[in-house]
Amino acid sequence: MTENAISLRNISKSYRTGLRRKRKTAVEDLSLEVRAGEIFGLLGPNGAGKTTTIKVLLGIVFPEGGSGSLLGEPLGGRAAHDRLGFLPEQPYFYGFLTAEKGLELYGKFFGLDRASLRQRSGELLDLVGLSAGNHLTLDKYSKGMLQRFGIAQALLNDPELVVMDEPSSGLDPVGQKEVRDILVHLKELGKTIFLSSHQLSEVENICDSVTIVNRGRSVKEGNLSDLLAARGLTRITLKGGGPDAAERLGQVSPQVSRQGEETLLDVEGVRVFQALEAAKDLGMELVSVKPYQQSLEELFLETIRETSA
Amino acid sequence: MRNIAYIAINVVKDAARRKIFYVVFLFGLAVVALSPLLPTFEMGARAQFLRDVSLSLTALFGVVLAVILSVGQIPGEIDRRTIYNVLSKPVSRLQYMAGKYLGVIAALAGILAVMGLEVLVLIYVRLGVFTPVVFQGVFAVFLESAVIAAFCLALSTFATVPVNVFATVLFYLVCHVKTGFLHEKLVEGATGFVRVFSWSLYYVIPNLENFNVSLQVGYGGGVPATQMLRITAYALMFIAIFLIIGYLVFRRRDL
Ligand SMILES: Nc1ncnc2c1ncn2[C@@H]1O[C@H](COP(=O)(O)OP(=O)(O)O)[C@@H](O)[C@H]1O
Ligand SMILES: [Mg+2]
Numbered sequence: 001m002t003e004n005a006i007s008l009r010n011i012s013k014s015y016r017t018g019l020r021r022k023r024k025t026a027v028e029d030l031s032l033e034v035r036a037g038e039i040f041g042l043l044g045p046n047g048a049g050k051t052t053t054i055k056v057l058l059g060i061v062f063p064e065g066g067s068g069s070l071l072g073e074p075l076g077g078r079a080a081h082d083r084l085g086f087l088p089e090q091p092y093f094y095g096f097l098t099a100e101k102g103l104e105l106y107g108k109f110f111g112l113d114r115a116s117l118r119q120r121s122g123e124l125l126d127l128v129g130l131s132a133g134n135h136l137t138l139d140k141y142s143k144g145m146l147q148r149f150g151i152a153q154a155l156l157n158d159p160e161l162v163v164m165d166e167p168s169s170g171l172d173p174v175g176q177k178e179v180r181d182i183l184v185h186l187k188e189l190g191k192t193i194f195l196s197s198h199q200l201s202e203v204e205n206i207c208d209s210v211t212i213v214n215r216g217r218s219v220k221e222g223n224l225s226d227l228l229a230a231r232g233l234t235r236i237t238l239k240g241g242g243p244d245a246a247e248r249l250g251q252v253s254p255q256v257s258r259q260g261e262e263t264l265l266d267v268e269g270v271r272v273f274q275a276l277e278a279a280k281d282l283g284m285e286l287v288s289v290k291p292y293q294q295s296l297e298e299l300f301l302e303t304i305r306e307t308s309a
Numbered sequence: 310m311r312n313i314a315y316i317a318i319n320v321v322k323d324a325a326r327r328k329i330f331y332v333v334f335l336f337g338l339a340v341v342a343l344s345p346l347l348p349t350f351e352m353g354a355r356a357q358f359l360r361d362v363s364l365s366l367t368a369l370f371g372v373v374l375a376v377i378l379s380v381g382q383i384p385g386e387i388d389r390r391t392i393y394n395v396l397s398k399p400v401s402r403l404q405y406m407a408g409k410y411l412g413v414i415a416a417l418a419g420i421l422a423v424m425g426l427e428v429l430v431l432i433y434v435r436l437g438v439f440t441p442v443v444f445q446g447v448f449a450v451f452l453e454s455a456v457i458a459a460f461c462l463a464l465s466t467f468a469t470v471p472v473n474v475f476a477t478v479l480f481y482l483v484c485h486v487k488t489g490f491l492h493e494k495l496v497e498g499a500t501g502f503v504r505v506f507s508w509s510l511y512y513v514i515p516n517l518e519n520f521n522v523s524l525q526v527g528y529g530g531g532v533p534a535t536q537m538l539r540i541t542a543y544a545l546m547f548i549a550i551f552l553i554i555g556y557l558v559f560r561r562r563d564l
Contacts (some may be wrong), residue, residue, distance in 0.1 A: 015563070058397050061563040078401050086397035093391050094319070096326050108315050109398035153394065 004069070005161050005192040006057065008036035013052055023108035024028075026052040027063070028216040032214065034194055034209075036160075039187050041203045042196040043296075045304060050196035051089050053213070054165050057194075058086060069264035073180055080161075082110060085154035089165035089196075091146055095139025099130055099149050102138055103156060110157040117156075124152040129178060143170035162186060164195040180206055204296040212303050219307040220299075228293055233266040235292035236275055241284040252278050266292055312400045313408040320412020321419075324378060329416070333423045336370055340431050361527035363428040364446040368521070371421055371454035372481055377490065378413045379461040380473050387564055396564070406462070406556050413458050421451050445532050446526035452544035453520035457481060459548040463555025466562060484517040515547045 013027040026079045027049040034040040041048050055061040057068070059076045071080040093102050104114075112120065125131065128148040138149065140185040147170050154162055167183070168176040183193055184206055197203050203210070204224075211221040220227065233255070238245075238264055246263060249256050252275045255266035263284070272289065279286065294302075324330065383406075386392040395405060425447035433439055461477045468476065478492045487510065519540050522532050 055564075057523060060393060060396060079532075081397065082399040084397075086393070088390060088397075091394065093394060094391055096321075096323075104532040105315070105319065106398060108396060109312055109395070109400050111311070276467055 003036055003038045004033050006032070006040075006068070006070055006194060008032050008053070008057065008068040008075075009066055011053065011056055011063045011068065011152075013049075013056055013061060013063045025168060025216050026268065027056065030066070030213065030216070030218050032211045032218065032221065037187070037193050038188060038208040039183060039193045039195070039203075039206050040212065041207035041210040042194070043198070043200065043203070043210050043300060044196075045198055048198075048213045049216040050198075051165055052198045052216075054163060054194075054196060057163065058084075071263060076088055082157060082244045084161040084163060085157060087147075087154040087162070087164040087167055088274035090169065091150035093138045093146070093153070095137060097138055098135055099125060099138065099152070102149065103153060106153045107156045112156070119157075120156060121152075124155055127155070127182065130153045144172065144175050147171055148178075149177075151179070155186075159191065160291050161192045161194065164193070166197060166199075167195055168197075168199065181227075200295075200297040200300050210296075212300060214304050214307045217307075224296070227299060228296065233292045233294065234269055234272050234289060236265045236267065236272070236279070237286040237287040238263045238265065238279050239287055241279070241282045245282045245284060248282055249275070256295060262287060310403045310404075313411060315354055316395070316400070316405060316408025317412035317415060320378075320382065320409055321416050324412075324416045327375065329374070330420060332374065333420060333427065335560075336366070336424050337427045339366060340428060344431065344435055356432060356438050356440065357529065359432050359435070360428070360440060360446070360529070361523050362442055363431070364443065364450065364523035365528055367421065367424050367428070367447060368450045368453065368523070369418065370424065371450045372457050374417060375413070375454040375458040375475060376421060376461050376477050378416055379410075379458045380456045380470055380474055380477070382409045382413065382462065382472055383465045383559070386534065392564060402560055403556060404464075406552070410459065410552060413462065414455055417449060417454050417458065421447050421454070440528060440529060442526055442531045443533045446522050448537070449520045449522045449532070449540060453517055456515060456517070456520075456547050456551075459551040459555075463551040463558075466559040467477050467554045481517065482541055484515050487516070488516055489548055515543070519543055 004206075007242045009031050011027055011030045011305060012025075014025045015025050016022065030049070030053060032040075032042070032053075038069065042053060044050050052061065056178040057075070059071060059078070062076065071083050082219040086248075094105070097105065099122055103124065104117055107117040107120065128151050130148050130152065138146065141149065147167070151164070151167065154164065164183075168179045171179060183195070186193055195203065195207075207224050208224045209221070210227070212219050228298075238249075241263065246256050246258065249265050253265055253267040253269060257264045259300045265275055276286070276289075343362055343366070344359065385394075386395075392405075396402065425444050428443050429439070429441065432443070457477065457480075460480055461473060464473045464476055467549075522536075522540075525532050
């Protein structure tokens with residue numbers, strides 16, 4: 001028994017497309033581990049293979065290579081499916097149902113009886129901010145409302161693991177914040193959350209660990225705070241200096257940028273004095289020296305840039 | 310197993326929502342429109358004519374409905390991505406397919422039963438005779454439609470809707486005319502490849518003419534129970550074959 005809620009090992013998947021059925025790689029040799037009880041983020045730009053990875057995980061598509069387990073069960077089976085909830089990307093549901101009827105239908109697949117189903121539906125619609133007793137059918141829902149309904153139906157069976165493909169896409173900033181709060185709440189209840197995203201601001205504060213994928217490959221992984229702390233830099237803000245100041249400073253650290261009057265120099269701790277001396281030699285004026293933590297977004301963009309080259 | 314029932318019920322509800330059950334009115338109109346064409350000979354012949362013609366019409370409706378009901382079930386859910394919400398629940402692909410098929414069959418059975426009733430009433434009103442024997446004919450039509458539905462649903466696990474409609478219609482036609490043709494080939498004593506080929510086709514392709522009992526029902530004598538049993542078993546065999554092939558494809562298909 002592993003304590004991992006999910007593990008994928010060396011998963012590869014390609015699709016045949018076009019008239020000539022050419023193979024196009026969607027995921028290549030991807031491995032990842034999700035510990036029970038954490039919020040895990042699978043991050044990557046559009047087309048990186050996030051949705052494909054999730055579909056492999058849930059047995060919706062079949063990988064060409066690799067293996068894995070889902071809640072202790074081998075991939076591709078159904079044995080774990082009564083303990084997980086899934087929110088598909090841009091979810092769509094039977095359009096002729098109201099939210100309550102929809103939850104009733106999906107709940108039946110988990111063997112919930114009518115009474116507990118009704119109570120659960122009420123709670124979930126409350127949780128996601130859809131009012132019960134709303135007689136709108138799902139085909140008249142806005143994108144954001146569908147997303148909320150999708151989250152509700154993913155939680156019907158009080159799952160151990162919730163898998164969400166781009167959970168806050170289509171939501172406005174308020175809605176995104178609400179989704180984040182729901183995810184944190186679920187984590188507090190001891191659930192494991194696997195989410196994918198290309199919008200980093202939405203996951204930065206809540207993910208415990210992340211895997212960044214680009215072009216189907218895993219390019220960076222780890223504990224989020226470690227990833228960001230390892231990149232802990234000191235930002236030196238300077239003023240003045242000649243026209244070749246930036247170039248000279250670039251020899252100390254490649255991360256030089258200009259912001260209006262000021263020159264920003266991000267350096268590793270051991271190089272702070274060296275940088276300050278160089279700045280002094282250039283006759284620059286010191287504005288500030290501050291510890292600087294890279295944001296996930298910057299880490300992400302940098303990683304993607306490096307691995308797309 | 311309850312999952313199969315939920316999926317089947319949803320197929321029927323969806324058919325209701327698409328107003329497919331209204332075809333019974335269309336059918337009613339069609340049989341009423343046929344009745345003025347009645348030849349003016351004696352009573353028995355008129356009843357025979359009505360039974361025969363309305364059964365043929367029922368068979369036509371049955372086949373068209375079988376295609377309409379089955380063809381979009383799986384591709385439609387894949388296109389609209391509603392299938393993910395079902396298959397991510399503890400629902401297996403086998404249950405999903407079985408539920409879809411049973412739902413189609415249930416809807417067909419309901420519609421055909423009402424059509425049979427309409428024929429019964431029409432004949433009673435027009436000619437004053439009560440001929441429940443038409444239900445034997447309707448049941449045979451149901452069996453044939455069920456075979457067509459199984460074929461179409463199985464094909465829908467990999468074929469697009471237009472290709473599927475084309476192939477199913479072709480299948481239907483071939484299965485109706487092939488008997489006479491192949492039999493001639495065999496009886497004429499074809500040799501070599503042609504003989505082997507036509508023999509195997511003769512047994513592999515279902516002979517849908519077996520489900521055509523409209524003449525027997527027309528004469529009013531009815532169909533012997535042994536024959537009904539035989540055609541039921543015959544239908545079940547092909548339904549099983551088609552659904553198993555369809556499932557084997559669907560089981561490993563990327564969605
Ligand atoms: N059903 C499919 N058929 C063919 N190609 C696909 C299919 N699904 C995804 N792809 C391709 O696989 C790659 C990864 O897609 P996807 O997993 O959806 O990425 P993401 O979710 O990260 O945006 C993309 O290049 C996409 O075009
Ligand atoms: Mg995606």
